[in-house]
Amino acid sequence: MLADLDWLEPATDFRVRLKAVRAAIAEGTGDEEQLYALALGRLDLNQLGQLAGAVASYVATDAAPGPLARVRLGVIGSGTLGLIEPAIAASALRHRVIATVVGGDYGSAMQDAIDPQSALRTAGLDLALIALDYRTLGLDRAQPNPGAAVDAAAAMVGAMVDGLAASAAGGVMVATIVPPVEPLFGSFDAVEPGSVAAQVAALNARLADWARDKRIVLVDIARVAAWVGLDRWHDAGQWHSAKLPFDPDLIPLYADVVARTIAAVRGTTRKCLVLDLDNTLWGGIIGDDGVDGIALGQGSAKGEAFLAIQQMALGLRQRGIILAVCSKNDDDVARIPFRDHPDMPLKEAHIASFVANWGDKATNLRAIASALNIGLDSLVFLDDNPVERAQVRRERPLVAVPEVPADPALYPRILLGAGYFEAVAFAQEDRDRADQYRANAERAAFAGTSDMVGYLASLDMVADIRPFDAVNRARIAQLINKSNQFNLTTRRYTEAQVAALEADPAKLTMQVRLTDRFGDNGMISVIVVDRATWEIDTWLMSCRVLGRRMEEAVLAHIAAAARDGGASALTGRYLPSVKNKMVAGHFGKLGFAKVSGEDGKETVWRLDLADYAAPELPMRIVDGS
Amino acid sequence: MTVEEIVAKIADVMVDVFDVDELDVTEATSADDVDEWDSLSHIRFIITLERLFKIKFLNEEIADLKNVGDLARVIQAKLPA
Numbered sequence: 289m290l291a292d293l294d295w296l297e298p299a300t301d302f303r304v305r306l307k308a309v310r311a312a313i314a315e316g317t318g319d320e321e322q323l324y325a326l327a328l329g330r331l332d333l334n335q336l337g338q339l340a341g342a343v344a345s346y347v348a349t350d351a352a353p354g355p356l357a358r359v360r361l362g363v364i365g366s367g368t369l370g371l372i373e374p375a376i377a378a379s380a381l382r383h384r385v386i387a388t389v390v391g392g393d394y395g396s397a398m399q400d401a402i403d404p405q406s407a408l409r410t411a412g413l414d415l416a417l418i419a420l421d422y423r424t425l426g427l428d429r430a431q432p433n434p435g436a437a438v439d440a441a442a443a444m445v446g447a448m449v450d451g452l453a454a455s456a457a458g459g460v461m462v463a464t465i466v467p468p469v470e471p472l473f474g475s476f477d478a479v480e481p482g483s484v485a486a487q488v489a490a491l492n493a494r495l496a497d498w499a500r501d502k503r504i505v506l507v508d509i510a511r512v513a514a515w516v517g518l519d520r521w522h523d524a525g526q527w528h529s530a531k532l533p534f535d536p537d538l539i540p541l542y543a544d545v546v547a548r549t550i551a552a553v554r555g556t557t558r559k560c561l562v563l564d565l566d567n568t569l570w571g572g573i574i575g576d577d578g579v580d581g582i583a584l585g586q587g588s589a590k591g592e593a594f595l596a597i598q599q600m601a602l603g604l605r606q607r608g609i610i611l612a613v614c615s616k617n618d619d620d621v622a623r624i625p626f627r628d629h630p631d632m633p634l635k636e637a638h639i640a641s642f643v644a645n646w647g648d649k650a651t652n653l654r655a656i657a658s659a660l661n662i663g664l665d666s667l668v669f670l671d672d673n674p675v676e677r678a679q680v681r682r683e684r685p686l687v688a689v690p691e692v693p694a695d696p697a698l699y700p701r702i703l704l705g706a707g708y709f710e711a712v713a714f715a716q717e718d719r720d721r722a723d724q725y726r727a728n729a730e731r732a733a734f735a736g737t738s739d740m741v742g743y744l745a746s747l748d749m750v751a752d753i754r755p756f757d758a759v760n761r762a763r764i765a766q767l768i769n770k771s772n773q774f775n776l777t778t779r780r781y782t783e784a785q786v787a788a789l790e791a792d793p794a795k796l797t798m799q800v801r802l803t804d805r806f807g808d809n810g811m812i813s814v815i816v817v818d819r820a821t822w823e824i825d826t827w828l829m830s831c832r833v834l835g836r837r838m839e840e841a842v843l844a845h846i847a848a849a850a851r852d853g854g855a856s857a858l859t860g861r862y863l864p865s866v867k868n869k870m871v872a873g874h875f876g877k878l879g880f881a882k883v884s885g886e887d888g889k890e891t892v893w894r895l896d897l898a899d900y901a902a903p904e905l906p907m908r909i910v911d912g913s
Numbered sequence: 914m915t916v917e918e919i920v921a922k923i924a925d926v927m928v929d930v931f932d933v934d935e936l937d938v939t940e941a942t943s944a945d946d947v948d949e950w951d952s953l954s955h956i957r958f959i960i961t962l963e964r965l966f967k968i969k970f971l972n973e974e975i976a977d978l979k980n981v982g983d984l985a986r987v988i989q990a991k992l993p994a
Contacts, residue, residue, distance in 0.1 A: 303929070333957055334929050341932070370953045529972045530952075536960050 289698065291516040291541055292330065295690040295706035296382075297681065299329025306338055313346050320346075320354035320386065325685055327381035333371065333539050340374030340389075343381065347388055355665075355866050357385045357554045362408045362456060364392035364400050364448065365419030365463070367531035372419070375543035382544065383551035384665060398444070401451035409455040415553060416452040417507070417546060419463040420445065421533045427465070427487045430472055434482040438490045445495070449504055457782050459553055461546070462499075464492045464510040466534065469518045502762070502783060505712050507549045512541065515705070548707035555770030558688055558708040559662055561604055562653060564671035565615040565622055565644070569601075569634065570594045571696070575621050585631025593697040598634045600700040605638055608718035609709050610725045612641040612656045614669065619644045640725040649676050650683035660725055661831050668708045670699070717763055717810045727806040728832055744836065744906035747804040751838065753845050754912025756790040756797040760811065764799055767814050767828060772867035775828040776860065776874060794819050796849050800842060802833055802907075809833055813842055822850050823859040827874075837905055843878050843895075844902040845909070851897055859883075860893040914992060916940070919985040926965060930958045940982025966992065 305326055312318040323346060326339055359380070363373050373389045380387035390411045392400035397418070400408040422428055425441040445462065452460045467488040477483035481490070492510055499506035513521040516538060526532040534542070551557050566573045571583025571590045583590040584598075605611050611634075615622050622644035626636045636642065641656045649671070657664045664686040671677050677689045690706050692699055711718070756764055765783040772778065781789065789795050800813035812833045816826040824846070829838060850858055860875040862868075862885075875893035876882065879900065885891030924938035931949035936942075944950040950958070962984075963969055968991040978984050 332961075334932070334961060337957070338932050368953075368956075371956060525972055526956075529976075530956050532956065536956060537964070 289693070289702065290705040291520070291538060293540055293544060294330070294693070295702050296330040297328065297691055299331050299335060302326070302329060302331065302335050303338075306335075306342060310342055310345070313342060313349060316349060316351075318346050318349065318351065320356045321685070323386070324356065324381050324384060327378060328681075328685070331378065331540060333375065333536060336375040336378040336540060336543065337371075339378035339381070343377050343386060344388070347386065353866065355384070356381070357551075357556050358388075358414075359385055359458070359550055359554060360388045360390065360412055360414045361550065362390045362392065362400075362411060362413040362416040362452065363419065364397040364408065364416070364452075365533075366397065366421035366424040367527070367533045368394065369419065369533075370394075371532070371536060372539055372543060375539045376417075376546050376550075379540070379543040379547035380550055383547045384556040385547065385550055385554055387547070387550065398448060401448035403451075404454065409452070413452075413456040414458040415461060415550060416456040416459075417461045417463065418445065418448050418452070419509070419533070420465060422465050422468060422484065422488050423527070425465065425491070427484060427491065428468075430480075430484060431482045431487065434487050434490070438487050438494070441487075441491050442494050445491075446498075449498070453503075457785065459505050459782065461505045461507050461549055461553075462495055463507045463546075464495055466510050466513040466521060467518065469522050505549060505553055507546055509542065509545065512545050516541070545707065548710040549712065552710040552712040553769075555766070556665075557710050558668045559666040560610040560612055560640075560656075560660060560668070561601060561703075561709075562612045562614045562656060562667055562669045562687075563601060564669075564673065564676065565613060565617060565625075567672045567696075568670055568699075569598060570625060570629075570632075574625055575617060579624050579628050582625060582629070584625070584629060590696075591631070593695070593699075595631065595633070597696060597699050598632070600704065602633055602638065604709060605722045606719065607709075607711070607714065608721040610640045610660060610662075610722050611638055612660070612667075613639050613643060614649055614652045614656060614671075615644045616646055616649070617644040637726065638722075640722065648679065648683075650680050653680060653684055653687055661728075661834075668703075670703060672696070713762055713766065715763055715766075720808060720810060723807060724809055724832065741906070747806075747836075747906070749802060749804045749836065749907035750910060751841050751907050752801040752803075752910040752912055753798055753842075756786060756799055758787075758790070760799055761786050761790065763811050764814055767811060767830075768826065771814075771828040771830070772865065773831050773870055774834070775865070775868050776824065776871055777826055777863045778865045778868060779826050779863075781826075789816055795825075796846070798842065798845060800838070802836070802838065813838060815842060815846065817846055817849075817858075819853055821859060822853070822855040822857065823861065827860075837907070839874070839878060840903055841905050841907060841909060844905070845911075847895070847897060847900055847902065856897055858895040858897065860895070862891045862893070864889060914989060916982065916985045916989055919988050920981055922965065923962065923981055923985060923988075926958070926961050930954060930961050938981055940985065941980050943980040962988065968992065 309322045363369055369391055373391045377387045377389045392408045400406045426437055427441055431437040449460050465488045467485045471477050472483055477485040495506055498504045521534050523535040563569055571594055572581055574582055584594050585591045601611055625632050641659045643652045643656055664684055668688045669680055680687055681689050688708055690703055692702055765786045768781050789797055796817040796819055798815040799811055802809040802812045812830040814828050817824050860880050880893035880895045883892045883894050920940055927936050931947055931954055966988055974987050
């Protein structure tokens with residue numbers, strides 16, 4: 289099931305559609321959404337290769353940046369990787385990334401990684417992937433001194449990581465090592481540290497430690513191999529004849545797992561699971577069968593299967609994935625099981641946006657995205673009904689819609705195996721996010737009953753403004769790489785670069801947190817200002833807090849720092865991107881005068897500090913600097 | 914299945930594997946006749962055939978093949994009678 293990427297729709301008419309896209313690219317009218325659409329099907333190795341070719345020709349046209357993220361990925365490792373590289377480039381499209389994949393030379397992983405002048409390291413990489421095999425790490429035989437062999441292998445991988453990290457600022461991904469099928473002792477392999485299986489496990493444990501310390505990003509290929517089974521994964525004949533590290537039939541799965549990790553690094557993973565109700569969250573139809581008639585809970589195989597789906601949804605919510613409901617039902621009927629069914633673990637409080645009506649789902653999904661203030665490309669829609677799935681796919685190609693098997697017992701496996709919500713970090717912020725979105729919906733309801741000034745005053749807002757620090761570094765880097773809409777310059781910095789900014793006395797850095805009577809909004813703004821020129825290098829804010837006058841609070845803080853530094857003016861710059869039109873007028877609204885640039889293009893703005901007075905704001909400021 | 918029938922199926926696979934619009938495939942066609950037929954696409958070619966015919970080649974069976982006709986005869990021998 290997972291080996292064949294069964295969550296994807298069959299790739300019908302692929303060759304015909306590919307031809308059309310190729311023709312469009314050749315005429316200079318190719319666009320990124322066409323490429324994305326082609327990647328949504330269940331593509332085989334040949335089709336992935338063909339699509340990778342189309343990506344490469346599209347990139348070669350130097351088209352203006354579109355909605356997809358761009359990445360240059362270097363790949364080194366053991367054996368023949370030439371079939372894997374194009375498959376990664378094609379699969380990345382599915383995760384809304386245009387990847388240019390640069391392969392190292394065959395058998396030269398170490399040289400490619402440690403020589404600063406190697407073709408790979410001088411290729412302008414953003415990210416790198418190290419994909420090694422136990423057979424090239426000296427771990428292919430039992431060792432009398434297993435610690436030494438694992439140390440040596442770890443040193444080798446570490447040298448590659450450090451070399452590549454110097455040239456791939458976005459990070460180095462390392463695939464875990466897949467253990468061999470063949471036992472030496474049998475079950476005792478797990479007990480004897482010198483066995484191949486135990487040595488591989490020891491090395492993988494070190495890789496996980498490195499990932500926890502942010503030295504690398506882990507791609508757990510060993511786990512993926514376990515999904516499909518080592519007996520199927522390893523193809524000894526292909527290793528002997530062509531040095532293919534695993535059965536090439538599994539390359540589409542491997543490439544998708546690498547691609548979803550890239551998406552997690554670049555912040556293009558999905559944020560919200562939208563659930564259908566009848567026959568998706570419970571068995572039967574609530575409007576026909578009633579709360580006593582639907583299948584849910586212990587006591588029947590069917591009821592337990594739907595219980596497991598709800599537990600899966602709750603598990604996702606606990607790690608920060610937003611839950612929403614989109615159902616064809618009367619609203620009051622749809623809510624009955626949430627309120628009255630004794631075995632229902634999901635409650636209304638877990639659902640950030642609850643839409644039950646008789647309208648079409650494509651329209652309702654747009655309403656959900658807009659209520660939550662997230663993009664359609666953040667949604668995953670789970671629905672048992674193939675007609676609804678097809679309608680949503682046709683009308684809303686940005687929404688991910690998994691194919692599901694006939695048996696609901698398999699829904700959790702297919703949804704989670706599809707990797708829509710891949711993560712490379714987990715912070716307290718993530719734990720709290722689902723609550724924040726819900727609190728936001730409550731704030732919106734509260735706002736409806738009051739005038740704006742009174743509303744803001746009644747929120748009891750407290751803004752905490754302080755410089756970057758090590759504790760919040762990962763979250764700051766996450767925001768810098770994820771924020772698109774309220775982002776004046778869309779400059780991306782890696783965690784290492786954030787650390788450098790943090791230590792640089794020539795930069796004014798600010799992280800802003802906002803709490804109010806409904807809860808903690810978490811970190812909602814990140815700012816970097818150059819102290820020499822007093823130009824605002826980076827200014828981004830969470831769209832969750834729009835309309836709360838946070839922009840003015842931030843400006844007041846910058847202006848005070850600039851006056852202390854002897855400045856007479858601030859400079860702001862707007863660099864347009866596909867997604868940040870909403871802030872084109874940002875500086876103008878704050879009282880800056882435009883110095884240069886046309887509307888809709890790059891503009892430069894100036895605020896004369898002599899004319900600026902900090903406004904009265906409906907919040908308390910805690911200055912942590 | 915006759916060798917001719919197998920060659921026809923191989924020809925369809927070759928269009929996809931080597932990503933060419935048209936290919937005139939006969940028993941005499943070899944890697945020299947197809948620019949896109951290199952060592953990597955050869956691997957894709959073999960596994961695509963394995964999948965299509967539901968067979969598995971041994972390395973020694975395909976190491977010394979000269980042309981599509983040879984390949985078709987190996988496949989024919991592996992198919993159930």
